[in-house]
Amino acid sequence: MLGKVEIAKRIAKEVKDGYYVNLGIGIPTLVANYVRTDISVEFQSENGVLGMGPFPFEGEEDADIINAGKQTITTLEGASFFDSATSFAMIRGQHVDLTILGAMEVAENGDIANWKIPGKMVKGMGGAMDLVASAENIIVAMMHTNKRGESKLLKKCSLPLTGVGCVKKIVTNLAVLEVTKQGFKLLERAPRVSVEDIQNATEGNLIIEGVIPEMILD
Template identity: 80%
Template sequence: MALSKEQIAQRIAKEVKDGYYVNLGIGIPTLVANYVRDDIAVEFQSENGVLGMGPFPWEGEEDPDLINAGKQTITTLAGASFFDSSLSFGMIRGQHVDLTILGAMEVAQNGDIANWKIPEKMVKGMGGAMDLVSSAENIIVAMMHTNRAGESKLLESCSLPLTGVGCVKKIVTNLAVIEITDKGFLVLERAPGISVKEIEAATAGTLIIPNEVPEMTFS
């Protein structure tokens, strides 16, 4: 069965290691903070000037003055700090963020990412994505494998305006965990109940399939 957005975030949380500074993009990535193990210390950073974000607040406990870069209400952990955007982007551009988790509209098999603009549709701008993809050494994309029309979002080359070139390392979709290699999309894991043939049918780029593709686990 294909994963839910929450399950995608739960699987990505396994990639978060003790001591990491992590930036979460808008959409599915923001859910990752809800699933990080309790026995590790992780600092979540937001480019609007927050370090030390916690899980999303429970309904009725939201503080409208505490928001992330996507204007969603957040919680903060003990020791959290607030600062201006220039210092926040200094952290990003200085490569002090260990892991960046982003959503995407398209990802190419060489690691290019398009996640900010659809031609002829109004957008507010790229935001901090350009700085994140140009500075981060470890970028994981959280996304659905296909768009609403059923067309693959994992392509030989992106058709939408690019955010970054050759920067994505790994993708977690509702169907699979995939690593970017110099030969194409390498399938590392498949969603429970999803077959390799289903992943092949949903992927437009070059897919590399090992002899054994284990089902993904979440803990």
């Protein structure tokens, strides 16, 4: 079973040379720390940053340089800052190659719910709606089950949707899954996690073909 750092490490393997990548709030923000050093990647944040680097070391934070989740960040050489209109023009114009988001629920058809729990106060959807409407390659980083042990990979989302049929791949603490027309296709399993464990934790249709390999994180 993976922790948040291991989930981020696995997703970092999906980042390719030359990509422009948007990182959502939560686990996705950790991905920048684990991207290969021999490739060139530009991380974009919808609050107006292009060229984000890893998180700063303690004592080296600059409170004026933050990501969309208001966490202090570093910037790489050549980084740029701009207004929200320019940032969302990049997103809506499909200039971002990969979007990595957290989620509260994902449905077997690729629907995502990640912005609101009814009855709980939220400030708004933020940039998630634009990201899921515009991005062609969305990977979700999430826990496979909630605190009650109930599946978050569902036949149909129960929470208000952020986007419809948009998620392509999911990396959880248990598995890597691809969203297909038939449901969640199991690609990899976390170390020391069995296929049966993943089946028991998945409400949506789980497709299992052949021997499922264990994730390689290094």
